[in-house]
Amino acid sequence: MTKVPFFDLKKQFLPLREEILNEVAAVCDEQAFILGAKVEKLEEAIVSLCGEGYAVGVSSGTDAELLILMALGIGPGDAVVTTPFTFFSTAGCIARLGAKPAFVDIDPETFCLSPKKLELFFSTECTFEENVLRTREGFRVKAVIPIHLFGLCCHMDEIQAVCAPYALPVIEDAAQAIGADYPSSVGIKHAGGIGEFGYFSFYPTKNLGAFGDAGMAIAKDSRLGDRMKALRNHGMKPKYCHEFVGGNFRLDALQAAILLKKLPYLAGWSKRRWTIAQHYRERFANLAPEIRLPDEPYVEQLGHRGHIYHQFVVRSTKRDELRDYLRESGIGTEIFYPVSLNRQKCFAYLHGGPFPESEAAARQVLAFPVFPELTDNEVELVADTVTAFLKK
Numbered sequence: 001m002t003k004v005p006f007f008d009l010k011k012q013f014l015p016l017r018e019e020i021l022n023e024v025a026a027v028c029d030e031q032a033f034i035l036g037a038k039v040e041k042l043e044e045a046i047v048s049l050c051g052e053g054y055a056v057g058v059s060s061g062t063d064a065e066l067l068i069l070m071a072l073g074i075g076p077g078d079a080v081v082t083t084p085f086t087f088f089s090t091a092g093c094i095a096r097l098g099a100k101p102a103f104v105d106i107d108p109e110t111f112c113l114s115p116k117k118l119e120l121f122f123s124t125e126c127t128f129e130e131n132v133l134r135t136r137e138g139f140r141v142k143a144v145i146p147i148h149l150f151g152l153c154c155h156m157d158e159i160q161a162v163c164a165p166y167a168l169p170v171i172e173d174a175a176q177a178i179g180a181d182y183p184s185s186v187g188i189k190h191a192g193g194i195g196e197f198g199y200f201s202f203y204p205t206k207n208l209g210a211f212g213d214a215g216m217a218i219a220k221d222s223r224l225g226d227r228m229k230a231l232r233n234h235g236m237k238p239k240y241c242h243e244f245v246g247g248n249f250r251l252d253a254l255q256a257a258i259l260l261k262k263l264p265y266l267a268g269w270s271k272r273r274w275t276i277a278q279h280y281r282e283r284f285a286n287l288a289p290e291i292r293l294p295d296e297p298y299v300e301q302l303g304h305r306g307h308i309y310h311q312f313v314v315r316s317t318k319r320d321e322l323r324d325y326l327r328e329s330g331i332g333t334e335i336f337y338p339v340s341l342n343r344q345k346c347f348a349y350l351h352g353g354p355f356p357e358s359e360a361a362a363r364q365v366l367a368f369p370v371f372p373e374l375t376d377n378e379v380e381l382v383a384d385t386v387t388a389f390l391k392k
């Protein structure tokens, strides 16, 4: 019997049921479903959250990334740098455009792109001639996608400093990090608003989740933002005129209306996730080395906004036994992600690596339940069960 589920969306919906269903009814009464005023309002709200930029509401986080890469004209002969320790779509979008995903390993503390390894990749595995950065095989490096994995921003100052000499745009994968802050050297910045581009996913289980698929792409440059707006609707601008070939990446009014209703709750939900994470941290503080806690490099400066704990992910050398024990005890867990992307069959042709940190993470990570509606008693039960396993 399930005692503590890994996630329970119904608990979030119940108290908001009436509010949300009224919004849904209002959109149905209007019978205007594609783009429109609700989508524009959501775009404005997300720009405020990011601090600056130009937002384009789209059909998913994946499509947001695809749109940005299309706006940059990325295609065959190009390479885009990212890490192999992420959800598939980050690398999948690069490959779908005919470009090469160039993997660089993660920092084992944060699970994010390592600025040092990125620098090493550029200096030892690429050439830079006539202002063009190329991989050894001749692919032109066009952009870098750091992933703010599990709700923690990457070390963006360092990453941007490494990219600057090559004028490479940095595209933040902020799919898991909406509302997370980053203490840059010039002040506090917000996930999605740090690089030249950023994108969010509103997949239902994200900190801000839609009732289906939805996403948002952000550009600093309004000219590129305009291009993204055209590309999300078949590259059409004005009506029935197509300067570029785009796609149907439009966000619909129902999702935008629901997201707008949920948005005011986001900060409170993320803070509750952080409180739960602190509870786990206290309980697991003495369980090293069997349990390695997630890194919180910015929390001293930023408090709970330094990590929004989309996931609470520990490392354990006994990960699989621990997971089995928790499952038998009725506690849900997940593995994000069990296979480093360089090991995926579809990327076998890339022949990169080695990526020892990504592969070690794939063997050791385990995510515990962390959602705002989780009760203190449930958190205690998870912690007691983990402790009992290690004391066996």
Ligand SMILES: Cc1ncc(COP(=O)(O)O)c(C=O)c1O
Residues within 6 Å of the ligand: 060, 061, 062, 063, 086, 087, 089, 090, 147, 173, 175, 176, 200, 201, 202, 203, 213, 214, 215
């Ligand atoms: C890190 C990361 N990137 C991209 C995506 C893609 O977002 P979506 O599922 O909305 O297409 C996700 C969503 O799961 C994600 O976690």
